[in-house]
Amino acid sequence: MRRIYFDHGVTTPVHPLVAEEMYRCLKDNFGNPSSLHHFGNRARKAVEEAREKVAAAIGANPPEIVFTSGGTEANNMAIHGIAYTNQHRGNHIITTAVEHHSVINTVKALGKQGFTVTILPVDSYGMVRPEDVARAITDRTILISIIHANNEIGTVNPVAEIGRIAREKGVYFHTDACQSFGRLRVNVEELNVDLLTISGHKIHGPKGVGALYLRKGVRWRQTLFHGGAQERLRRAGTENVPGIVGLGKAAELAVSDLEARAAQLARVRDYAIKRILGSFKHVRLTGHPTARLPNHASFCFDFVEGESMLLSLDLKGIATSSGSACTSGSLEPSHVLLAIGLPPEVAHGSLCLTFGPENTEADVDYFVEVMGPILERLRAISPLDEETAYADRNECLSCRAADICRHH
Amino acid sequence: MYTDIVMEHFQNPRNVGEIPDADGVGQIGNPACGDITKVFIKVEDGVITDAKFKTFGCAAAIATSSIMTEMAKGKTVEEALRITHRHVAEALGGLPPKKMHCSNLAADALHAAIRDYQRRRGLPVPEERPSSGHHHEDHHGE
Incomplete structure (x- = not known):
């Protein structure tokens, strides 16, 4: 069966050159970088070369890079570390309603530990307004954490501008760049950030490895992991050497020829948006029409539920994502889709296509070809249509009894 | 994550549609919750x-909706009222745990359709009975 992978925002295939370097490392370079002998030195050298590549890719200095187990760990330790290291200066943290769970849940956890939290709203495109950030800053604010580009709706935030505001006010600024790195230009100087998160497997690297950029001079201590002195006391635990080597290679590839690759992705994206909006009824684009990731096209289809679409597409060989309750692992649709003001019933019909270098316009044509009958079939099964248009909003007593639906 | 029986019924659902001159109609759920099921019966x-x-x-x-209609057909009203969430899930070879609540409304929708039929006929409408032993599954309303 023809297989098309339209889910690069979730994870990407490992680049052959990355796999090759990792294999060489696994096979020939098993040492522990902390060891002082030949084997340790060789592993240390591999780790430091990777650090140089990652630093170069984002315009940082190598000592400012800390390797982690991935984006989630980097986000956790960035936020938690800044919060506890700067408690003497204040206790207020600003974030947004469209963050990744690893940011929003870390901030919320701190909210239960004596920190004050402001969760900024976004506009209907999912974009944060810099003036909202400026207004939210108080003399107790110690950290602002705002996602660079959102994974569900693709919207790119004005991070450089927000960073300028944060710097003027002397507040540390962190951004989660897991989605944007390798797709947009990500430079820590241009973006005015103090901390920045990247992940290996979103950039054709391996899973289980990421990095946190920590600007020199930022008051930050490791507050989550206790252990050895690895990563200059910033991240305990023996280094994931093959993973780090893979991240280094992936980061190098992620910025080489970036403009041409992004332009190719944007061509497929724009073609997909045009064809999908032009071919089907009752479908809307979610996220910003132009300020969006070059590989990201996300939609809500009325009267059908996301998981049903996702599984039907999978049966035809097309891999996608949805922010419906059924795929989010909870009974609520995605917090991002609710934050941009979509009613829950519309959010349930979300479908997200994220493209990679192997995707073509012909793949999009195939999607449109199979999506027609899928929509027709699911809409024929659905009791909802234009006429009902969700008019009968009878109370769902089951959900009320279980106390799980926020909207009641 | 789904059994083959679930996937088969998802791909080829039985008895999709409406019955214009139905004797009973029941609807459970709310589009906001992500699930809504409407059942039509002839008695x-x-x-x-x-x-x-x-x-x-x-x-x-x-x-669950598809297999429920198969289970209900040919049964007396009293027998059909004894079909529970659990029976529906078992007939499908099981459901993932998180799907047991919101996505397993078929038995309730069937019961709602039966109560509608009983009301229309002026028959005594039995009290809404729990269709399974689960705490929050006991409270599905119409």
Whole structure:
């Protein structure tokens, strides 16, 4: 069966050159970088070369890079570390309603530990307004954490501008760049950030490895992991050497020829948006029409539920994502889709296509070809249509009894 | 994550549609929750002779609706009222745990359709009975 992978925002295939370097490392370079002998030195050298590549890719200095187990760990330790290291200066943290769970849940956890939290709203495109950030800053604010580009709706935030505001006010600024790195230009100087998160497997690297950029001079201590002195006391635990080597290679590839690759992705994206909006009824684009990731096209289809679409597409060989309750692992649709003001019933019909270098316009044509009958079939099964248009909003007593639906 | 039976019913759902001259119609759920099931039944001499459904929801919601209509057809009203969530899930070879609540509304929708039939006929409407032992599954309303 023809297989098309339209889910690069979730994870990407490992680049052959990355796999090759990792294999060489696994096979020939098993040492522990902390060891002082030949084997340790060789592993240390591999780790430091990777650090140089990652630093170069984002315009940082190598000592400012800390390797982690991935984006989630980097986000956790960035936020938690800044919060506890700067408690003497204040206790207020600003974030947004469209963050990744690893940011929003870390901030919320701190909210239960004596920190004050402001969760900024976004506009209907999912974009944060810099003036909202400026207004939210108080003399107790110690950290602002705002996602660079959102994974569900693709919207790119004005991070450089927000960073300028944060710097003027002397507040540390962190951004989660897991989605944007390798797709947009990500430079820590241009973006005015103090901390920045990247992940290996979103950039054709391996899973289980990421990095946190920590600007020199930022008051930050490791507050989550206790252990050895690895990563200059910033991240305990023996280094994931093959993973780090893979991240280094992936980061190098992620910025080489970036403009041409992004332009190719944007061509497929724009073609997909045009064809999908032009071919089907009752479908809307979610996220910003132009300020969006070059590989990201996300939609809500009325009267059908996301998981049903996702599984039907999978049966035809097309891999996608949805922010419906059924795929989010909870009974609520995605917090991002609710934050941009979509009613829950519309959010349930979300479908997200994220493209990679192997995707073509012909793949999009195939999607449109199979999506027609899928929509027709699911809409024929659905009791909802234009006429009902969700008019009968009878109370769902089951959900009320279980106390799980926020909207009641 | 789904059994082959679930996937088969999802792909080829039985008895999709509406019955214009139905003897009873029941609807459970709310589009805001992500699942809504509407059931239509025909009843002759106390026996369910036809059942059809329309469902907005995930694969589990569609599959449970489909197999429920098969289970209900040919049963007396009293027998059909004894079909529970658990029976529906078992007939599908099981459902993932998180699908047991919101996506397993078919039995309730069937019971709602039966109560509608009983009301229309002026028959005594039995009290809404729990269709399973689960705490929050005991409170599905119409």
